Amino acid sequence: MNDDQLRVHLDRQADxxxxxxxxxxxxxxxxxxxxxxxxxxxxxxxxxxxxxxxGVPLTMAALRPTPTVGASPSSPPPRAQQNPLGxxxxxxxxxxxxxxxxLLRLDSRLVVLLGCGPxxxxxxANVGGDFLAGVSSWSGSCSTTTAGLPWLAEAAGFEFDGAxxxxxxxxxxxxxxxxxxxxxxxxxxxxxxxxxxxxxxxADRQRFTGNPALPAGLRPATTDTMIGRWIPxxxxxxxxxxxxxxxxxWTGSDGCNGIAGRWQIGTGGAQIGTGGALLGTTGxxxxxxxxxxxxxxxxxxxxLAGFDGDTLVLVGPDGNEIGRLKAG
Amino acid sequence: MSRDSDESFRAFVTTxxxxxxxxxxxxxxxxxxxxxxxxxxxxxxxQRWRRLDNPEAAYSYVRTVMVNTHIGWHRRRRVTxxxxxxxxxxxxxxxxxxxxxxxxxxxxxxxPPGMRAVLVLRYYDDxxxxxxxxxxxxxxGNIKSQTSRGLDRMRRFLAVPAAGADxxxxxxxxx
Numbered sequence: 001m002n003d004d005q006l007r008v009h010l011d012r013q014a015d016x017x018x019x020x021x022x023x024x025x026x027x028x029x030x031x032x033x034x035x036x037x038x039x040x041x042x043x044x045x046x047x048x049x050x051x052x053x054x055g056v057p058l059t060m061a062a063l064r065p066t067p068t069v070g071a072s073p074s075s076p077p078p079r080a081q082q083n084p085l086g087x088x089x090x091x092x093x094x095x096x097x098x099x100x101x102x103l104l105r106l107d108s109r110l111v112v113l114l115g116c117g118p119x120x121x122x123x124x125a126n127v128g129g130d131f132l133a134g135v136s137s138w139s140g141s142c143s144t145t146t147a148g149l150p151w152l153a154e155a156a157g158f159e160f161d162g163a164x165x166x167x168x169x170x171x172x173x174x175x176x177x178x179x180x181x182x183x184x185x186x187x188x189x190x191x192x193x194x195x196x197x198x199x200x201x202x203a204d205r206q207r208f209t210g211n212p213a214l215p216a217g218l219r220p221a222t223t224d225t226m227i228g229r230w231i232p233x234x235x236x237x238x239x240x241x242x243x244x245x246x247x248x249x250w251t252g253s254d255g256c257n258g259i260a261g262r263w264q265i266g267t268g269g270a271q272i273g274t275g276g277a278l279l280g281t282t283g284x285x286x287x288x289x290x291x292x293x294x295x296x297x298x299x300x301x302x303x304l305a306g307f308d309g310d311t312l313v314l315v316g317p318d319g320n321e322i323g324r325l326k327a328g
Numbered sequence: 329m330s331r332d333s334d335e336s337f338r339a340f341v342t343t344x345x346x347x348x349x350x351x352x353x354x355x356x357x358x359x360x361x362x363x364x365x366x367x368x369x370x371x372x373x374x375q376r377w378r379r380l381d382n383p384e385a386a387y388s389y390v391r392t393v394m395v396n397t398h399i400g401w402h403r404r405r406r407v408t409x410x411x412x413x414x415x416x417x418x419x420x421x422x423x424x425x426x427x428x429x430x431x432x433x434x435x436x437x438x439x440p441p442g443m444r445a446v447l448v449l450r451y452y453d454d455x456x457x458x459x460x461x462x463x464x465x466x467x468x469g470n471i472k473s474q475t476s477r478g479l480d481r482m483r484r485f486l487a488v489p490a491a492g493a494d495x496x497x498x499x500x501x502x503x
Contacts, residue, residue: 003451006432006447007451007452010354010432010447013432013436014353014452016353017349017362018349018359019346020363024341024367025341028367028370028374032375
């Protein structure tokens with residue numbers, strides 16, 4: 001074999017190499033973040049050991065991160081910056097009263113594969129570590145709602161712990177530990193979209209990692225200032241509205257179709273521009289035509305909410321305004 | 329990394345990972361190990377991304393990390409996989425049906441990882457002796473000797489004629 005023949009053969013052999021997975025970069029960045037957190041954890045452990053050995057009266061306040069902009073004394077502790085795209089994948093769910101074998105599949109939508117069949121819905125998350133999920137449909141004998149999956153219903157945030165992801169409630173208490181899992185494989189009784197490995201698209205990157213600042217002049221919305229009934233500023237002939245309740249649910253209409261979902265003001269604070277992070281999910285609706293306003297689409301694509309005077313302004317992950325609402 | 333660095337890292341991975349994976353596949357001879365190797369090397373690169381100021385430098389760095397990591401894995405000889413089921417035996421005549429490319433792959437796989445890396449860098453990535461020496465952190469003389477010995481071993485491995493391997497006659501190094 002001469003040199004040229006070896007080159008040809010190596011080229012042809014290299015043609016048999018696998019192609020990179022589309023989410024390779026995200027996987028690497030996620031592993032890097034996990035590695036840094038482990039190092040930070042080791043540092044914390046080292047400090048604790050030093051404190052134990054030396055008796056230096058350090059308080060936990062000295063180890064706590066500097067408060068973020070907009071944090072109030074009653075706010076939950078700020079979360080570290082996260083990459084929501086790291087949640088894309090299949091996860092086995094480790095939570096109270098959850099059967100073995102339950103899988104959570106996250107990509108642009110949410111699917112929970114229960115023993116009784118798949119449950120589908122929406123989820124939102126942002127780089128501030130906020131998380132919100134809602135169930136909108138089910139099949140098989142799984143007649144459950146979001147409330148029937150408390151580990152999901154109570155989740156308001158997320159973080160990574162090594163290869164695991166942890167869902168956290170509003171106080172920072174874990175509601176579920178998610179272990180990365182292999183896809184379940186095709187099933188003759190299930191739509192292939194439920195069992196295929198998730199793929200990160202450019203739209204997903206925009207939606208989940210967009211980190212816009214609230215436009216100048218807007219005051220960040222808070223939970224208290226959002227609760228109530230709102231109608232579009234350019235009130236059409238139909239009667240679209242949305243009512244935000246204090247249990248993180250909303251109900252409304254696009255003008256001729258009733259609709260409901262979940263909402264949450266994030267606690268990401270400084271990680272989300274200037275505050276006012278808003279996460280929303282929406283459920284199924286009828287498709288009666290009229291002079292409508294896409295209330296559901298507005299809420300499921302909003303990244304930030306702020307006030308221009310008394311007007312509630314919804315802003316998308318690209319920083320562009322989505323819609324304006326007034327009290328009504 | 330800042331957001332800008334993250335974006336440039338993503339762009340690098342998108343553009344260069346297919347080539348890195350091909351090199352990794354030649355180094356390891358296995359899909360899964362090749363993917364692990366690329367991911368491990370990219371992880372190291374991501375941790376010093378700010379200092380890798382252009383894609384070519386980054387590519388060279390990642391390739392070097394891949395080679396060294398692969399050699400390190402081989403040295404440690406860690407058992408990382410356990411087969412828990414029965415594996416079907418290959419068909420008895422499989423060896424005789426090897427194509428020339430498959431025989432080359434087998435000959436390459438039979439080399440020690442360092443020697444294999446030298447041949448891959450020299451004859452697949454088309455690095456000069458000096459560039460290969462820089463990538464592997466050794467002398468040009470070492471590259472020359474490893475190349476010579478590697479080719480000699482491959483020729484001897486391939487000198488056993490395979491029935492049906494009429495795509496190329498590899499005996500005695502001549503076509």
